[in-house]
Amino acid sequence: MAILRGKRKTPNTGKKRHRARRVRIGPPDPRLTPAAGIEAVSEPDRVLGLSTALEAGIGSVKQRNRGLTGGELLLSMASAQLAGEGFFVGLDRRRQDLAGQQLEPVPAPASTTAYGIAKRFGPEQLTGIETGIGNINTTMLGLLHPVRRNSLLKTATIDGDGTDIEVYGRSKEKSAHAYTGALTLRSHIGFWAEARIPLAAELMGGTQDPRSNALEILDRSIAGLPPGVAKIRCRWDAGYFAGNLAKACLERNVEFSIGAKRTGKVMAAAASLGCYTWSPSIGMENTELAVIDYLPGNWPKDENIICIARRTRVAAGKIPTTRARKRHTIAKHQIALSLEGRIDEVDSYSFILTNMDVSTEEKLAEVEYWYRHRTDIEELNKNAKHGTAMRHLPSSSFQPIVCGCGRGCWDARSRPGSKKSPEPTTATDSDAAPSKQYAENSLRSPPGSPAGPGSRTCACRRAKT
Numbered sequence: 001m002a003i004l005r006g007k008r009k010t011p012n013t014g015k016k017r018h019r020a021r022r023v024r025i026g027p028p029d030p031r032l033t034p035a036a037g038i039e040a041v042s043e044p045d046r047v048l049g050l051s052t053a054l055e056a057g058i059g060s061v062k063q064r065n066r067g068l069t070g071g072e073l074l075l076s077m078a079s080a081q082l083a084g085e086g087f088f089v090g091l092d093r094r095r096q097d098l099a100g101q102q103l104e105p106v107p108a109p110a111s112t113t114a115y116g117i118a119k120r121f122g123p124e125q126l127t128g129i130e131t132g133i134g135n136i137n138t139t140m141l142g143l144l145h146p147v148r149r150n151s152l153l154k155t156a157t158i159d160g161d162g163t164d165i166e167v168y169g170r171s172k173e174k175s176a177h178a179y180t181g182a183l184t185l186r187s188h189i190g191f192w193a194e195a196r197i198p199l200a201a202e203l204m205g206g207t208q209d210p211r212s213n214a215l216e217i218l219d220r221s222i223a224g225l226p227p228g229v230a231k232i233r234c235r236w237d238a239g240y241f242a243g244n245l246a247k248a249c250l251e252r253n254v255e256f257s258i259g260a261k262r263t264g265k266v267m268a269a270a271a272s273l274g275c276y277t278w279s280p281s282i283g284m285e286n287t288e289l290a291v292i293d294y295l296p297g298n299w300p301k302d303e304n305i306i307c308i309a310r311r312t313r314v315a316a317g318k319i320p321t322t323r324a325r326k327r328h329t330i331a332k333h334q335i336a337l338s339l340e341g342r343i344d345e346v347d348s349y350s351f352i353l354t355n356m357d358v359s360t361e362e363k364l365a366e367v368e369y370w371y372r373h374r375t376d377i378e379e380l381n382k383n384a385k386h387g388t389a390m391r392h393l394p395s396s397s398f399q400p401i402v403c404g405c406g407r408g409c410w411d412a413r414s415r416p417g418s419k420k421s422p423e424p425t426t427a428t429d430s431d432a433a434p435s436k437q438y439a440e441n442s443l444r445s446p447p448g449s450p451a452g453p454g455s456r457t458c459a460c461r462r463a464k465t
Helices: 033-048 050-058 070-082 090-096 098-103 111-118 123-143 146-154 210-224 243-251 264-270 325-329 332-339 361-372 376-387 398-411 434-440 457-462
Strands: 002-005 022-025 155-166 183-192 197-204 231-236 255-259 287-292 306-315 345-354
Touching (some): 033 050, 033 098, 050 123, 070 090, 123 197, 183 376, 210 231, 264 345, 306 361
Antiparallel strands (some): 002 022
């Protein structure tokens, strides 16, 4: 538990004197910590109008205009999730917390009610969630300090990435066994890197290729950006290595950087001796960069697309094991020579295809450094899988899962302890945007802490969770 210390009386005069406020970290309070995330939904709803924006985007999900709306359902599910619940039955436990219900933006519905409404979410309602998030982003941008707002509008970077979520139960729709043997579903997210918030999300089958809907995610992410963005850039890893994605970015006037697969042709191009000028990279030891002569056959020609090669020297004694992914970045003949003791170092290669300006060594290093820091979306995926709604995907039916994932990706940025809420760049930003204070003052619930009194497994069976 954190305790803020403020003014203190001096022993001589007895007057209060101002002093810097300090935070003392102690053991978590079991009475407060499990419910600390509730305020992480109530405060943004008060400042940004979450429920109003979501309801406007989602529209009607029922014939009768009474009871819980679609936007209120998402808020109640988010409050339960941030209070430590991971299943629909957790809503019943939240209903038993009478004091917590006074803090929540929407009274928690019964698990059966929430499940029934979630099943009514069709393609229009799911698209409406992203429309509502786009409106919320516009409202958030208007509350920021002009310096921070202008910085976000100058350049927007969209990171696309997919991740596998292990599920349990063969009855889950579209689940399939991944290459690891685990039964999974696959999420696909478009992420606004500078603001650290998701823009679009899609839940796919466990073995579905993420390249199949990469263009759709790109368009939906662009639509989720607030108006006034001057330049859009995007970053994709080697899982999206496809010429049609590069062509789509060119048609939309979007700068891109896409990881290239390590095929024999690109490895041979990088290994050409004396053909390229190698320059040091930023922040990586024993690493050099060069622009090499390589472009896949199905990629657009005459569009200033270049290939960046990154070469890292690895000592023979530090070569990864056969199961490590990094081992595939080293040429097989070099591994064989190092095992025979004929060479002391090997070269680890990575490749990027981009249409950005790399005309000088400084710009080349900056582009590679910028692409390397696309790891924020991986942190979002980690939070979504292990700390928010996508942790369990708690339904055998696909529609409630998709509804929960759409909400889970949104509130992964506002989870207590998460790094995904927009950050101020100046001291005055925190005064201009009160909506950012909720995440900074919340406490994270530790694993195994009680989520609430009681348990009702019968509601879980009725909801088929």
